Amino acid sequence: MGVGLELDKLELDKCVHCGFCLEVCPTYVITRSEVHSPRGRILAVRLGVKSEGLETCVFCRRCEAACPSGVEYGKAISSYRRADATKKLAHRILENPGLLYASLKVYSRSSSPIALRIKEFVKSYQPPLQYKDENAELLLFPGCLNSVVYRSTVEKATNYLRRFYKVEVYNGCCGLPHYAEGEKERALKIAEKLREAFKGKVVVSLSSNCTAHMREMGLDVFDFAEFVVKKNLPLPQREITVTVHDPCHASLVGLNKYTREMLKRMGAKIVEMEDPSFECGAGGTYFIFNPELSRRIAEEKGRKVKATGVENIISTNQACSLALSLHGKVFHVADLL
Incomplete structure (x- = not known):
């Protein structure tokens, strides 16, 4: 095992199998299977066994925000995935x-x-x-x-x-x-x-x-x-009611607050959806290579969007926008300028 993999295994060894990651993981939420959960994937790596769970991860990394042990799941698990041709x-x-x-x-x-x-x-x-x-x-x-x-x-x-x-x-x-x-x-x-x-x-x-x-x-x-x-650039006023999807990785580094601030400065009304950073179903190229799980995740996201009663969805991430277009009219904040 190379030095990099050894370090990544040490990172995964921080996992105490507590289960805080389960209900924030989109694949676990729709399958209720440990194989398709973050701690299940970590266990597979620890045991050195082949697991389909490693390929079904959407790589949203929401588990990192929920983990009390601070496991940098994405950084470590990316070393164990292998892209085919x-x-x-x-x-x-x-x-x-x-x-x-x-x-x-x-x-x-x-x-x-x-x-x-x-x-x-x-x-x-x-x-x-x-x-x-x-x-x-x-x-x-x-x-x-x-x-x-x-x-x-x-x-x-x-x-x-x-x-x-x-x-x-x-x-x-x-x-x-x-x-x-x-x-x-x-x-x-x-x-x-x-x-x-x-x-x-x-x-x-x-x-x-x-x-x-x-x-x-x-x-x-x-x-x-x-x-x-941050540059306090002038903005037009827009009379529009929207719900906001929070792209998963952007949530990890605190970017989504700026999307809401820009919308508020434009006079837009925001109706928040339940759990706005829940995965959209696209996951980069995930929707191509894992179509069934992608559909089921998208359906769960669709329920959250529909519950707001709002048709206009703000998404600042391109793959998310494609998936969210199944549930309403999707706009980037730049589309409102």
Whole structure:
């Protein structure tokens, strides 16, 4: 066992099997199976046994917030997951939004199980926005899916920020899918590439789980709403009632408070849903490779949304927005500008 794995095993050994993680874990909530719980996955690693639970983890890491022992579950468990060839291909496509756009065009003409699953979620797509002001001082990082699936959001954010700064749109992937799904080393290489690209620039990310991941990789990045609030940028008033989904990783680093603050400054009425950070069902590429569990998680999330009686859903994370579109009209805060 390598030094890295030894350290990760020591991290997992902090688990005292108390069970505080169970009811916050979306896969345990819908299956009631220890195999699909954080402590069940940790036990499998400890025993050195093969377990389907390692592959069914959504990697939302809500268990970390509930753990009284402070187990850094995501950091450790990512070392034990292994991406197969299909997942590696998906990760390479996400690294290049232009390639993602071309791939979605191919999938639109296919009837393979993966293509059909993608078409359930992705209804439209466009080539990524290419924009750069001369002597740009601010990099806007849309995130891989936003670049092609929510290009209109990228355009609105770009036009808004251009009122105050010289802007360059930086299309790429943060590496979170790789980190979560068994390519941890490649995720670290992507982080180093971004560190070099971001050097000397203010970076604003449109995808809040990307923001959280990049921060945990040591990168200095603002989330979009965070930047607007901290810079006290002027905002239009909007008479709209919304419920807010809290992307899971963003919750871990405290970003979701800025989404609410920006909405309040715009005059929006917020109706809170039960447990707003409960997993949406997308989980990066999880919805492609674990379709049945993804559907059941999405149904549970849908019940929480429906209980609010509100049709408009705010989501600041791209994959979440795809899943939440099954339950209402989904907006990024930048769409309201």
